[in-house]
Amino acid sequence: MNPQIKEKALSVLKGLVVLFFWLAVWAVIAHAVNKELILPVPLEVAKRFFVIIFTLEFWQIAFASLLRIIIGFVGGMLAGILLAVLMNSNKFAAALLAPLIKVVRATPVVSFIILALVWIVSNSLPVFISFLMVLPVAWANTLSGIENTDRQLLEMASLYKVKKLRIWRKIYFPSIQPYLLAAVSSGLGLAWKSGITAEVIAAPRMAIGSELQAAKVYLESADTFVWTIVVVIMSIILEKIITALISRRQAKYPAEEKL
Amino acid sequence: MTIEINKINVSFEGKYILRDFSLTLPESGVVCIFGPSGCGKTVLFKCLSGLIKPNSGEINGLKNKRMSMVFQENRLLPWFDAAENVALVVNDNREQAMAALAKMELASEADKLPAEMSGGMLHRVAIARALAYNGDILLLDEPTTGLDAELAIKVMEILIKSWQGRLILLITHELALAQKFADIIYTVEGPPLQIKEKSE
CATH class of the missing domain: 1.20.5 (Single alpha-helices involved in coiled-coils or other helix-helix interfaces)
Structure with a gap:
């Protein structure tokens, strides 16, 4: 073989x-x-799983939740990267924004959900919460990547008067890619967890979190397990797709060595 | 126009590397700074190239001058091939990059990544990058590291020919190389960097 x-x-x-x-x-x-109410047997959960996934409603609900998580995640990643770039190039912006990010990192997710429930319609709340949880992760990782970029390469580029935008594209971006990959991996998990939690509390229409809440209210423990398994599967698949996309690009950039 | 280095001071963690250092450099020719490792030669180069700002003192005659520099370390981007590394300093002009690589007899290696090249080849790519940029002044910090004697002489001849009428500043600890190619040799010691002897 x-x-x-x-x-x-x-x-x-x-x-x-x-x-x-x-x-x-x-x-x-x-x-x-x-006691099925406390812990259903795997076979019962499997049966419910196959009943649920063969309905049109399941796919609509799963797609709606997926969309919210992806929007929040992508928004959080982009905002985190942009903030890191801004804070690296402008000391005043760094001083101004650093406390804000520290507060976001330290605040429990449920506090944000409860506060945001007042400001935002329930359908957008999971997007906002995922965004808020991913942002500090993307920011911290990008900043580490920027700070760990080889100073000697930057000196060389500065001596040869390489334009700022090209320095970002050709030196910083390849250097921070491994850090971004780590941010994607941990950020996606956070986006799912916080997004679904927000759905449970805000209970928007067509949402996995709302289904989890309904299963709890109607004492359908097997359904709670099914929706949880669905979240885990979707999270794993999404992470695999996104890391494969980044890794494909990263394959162009072999591991950095001092040359 | 000559370059006037006037009483510059550079210190790191309270230790002077350059202390009231003064030197006048000609407009053209090959000037060699010859001395042991760690005496402050590279710091002087970094001041001339603008990578280090002296704590005090001034350098006149460098306004609007473009510098090409061959660093002790090659400072190549590991994720780009040889041609892309050279093209980086000429706005991605591949033709110019290839011409410089050809001068260093590396045209056939243009699509190799740094990790696939030997130490000597990497050094020649870094020299090709300096050639492609074609600065007004060429700073060479131990330019023949990793090259055999015959190739080192060939590379120096190409560089001197390419920079005719302009200034080349050479740091080396190989006296034979300095004597063969330099018009002026400053023998230095330090830190702080001091000129011990000047020979022409």
Whole structure:
């Protein structure tokens, strides 16, 4: 067998073993508890999963939540990157904005949700909350990337009077790519968690969070599990797609070495 | 127009690297600063190129002068091939970059990434970059590092020919190289950098 295929097959097998192990742990605990309301058995959740995902409404709800998270995430990433660039090039802007970002980082997400409920319509709230949670992550990572850019390369560019925009494009951007990748990975997880939490509290129409809230109210524990599993799956798929897109571009830039 | 370095001072963490350092450089020719490592030669170059601002003193005669510099470290972008590295300093003009690489006998290596090249080749790419930029003054900080004797002489000859009528400042600790190519040799010591001897 081709060694690459063999390695891939082994990795899939390992993943399946891990999955079945945790499913077995879940099943054992569920049988021990023996109360579907507290912890439904995996088989029941699987049955509900297949019932729910074969409805048109499921796809509409999943798409609506996905859209909100993506808008919030992309907005937060762009704003974080722009703020980092601005704060790096302007000391006054840095002094002005740094406390604001520190406050956003330290404030519990639920405080923002409750405050924002007063200001924003429920449909936009998850977008705003995801945006707010992703922004400091993108800002901090971009700033680290900028600060860790090789000073010697910047000196060289300055000596040769390379224009500022080209320095950003050709030196800073390739240097900060690994930092952006890390920001994408942690920012996406945050966007999902905070966005769905905001949906639970704001209960907009067509939202996974609203479905989770409804499942709780109607004591449908299996549905709570199904929607949670849906969020996890969608989060993983989205992260894989975005990191693959960035990595494809990053492949052009081999790891930096002092040359 | 000559370059007047007038009583410049540079210190790092309380230690003087340049202290009331003065020197007059001619408009053209090859001037060599010859001395041991760590005596402050590179700091002097950085002051001339504007990368370090002296704490006090002044340098006259550099207004509107463009500098080409070959650094001790090659300072190449690891994510760009040789041609792109050279083209960076000439607004991505690939033709100019290729011409400079050809002068360094590197035309066939133009699409290689720095990680795929030897130390000597990397150094020649950095020299090609200085050639392509074609500054009014050429600053060479140990330009023959990693090159064998024959290639080092060839590279120096190309540079001197290309910069005829302009000033080349050369830092080296190879006396033979200094004696072969320089019109004036300043033997220095330090820090703080001091001129021990001038020979023409």
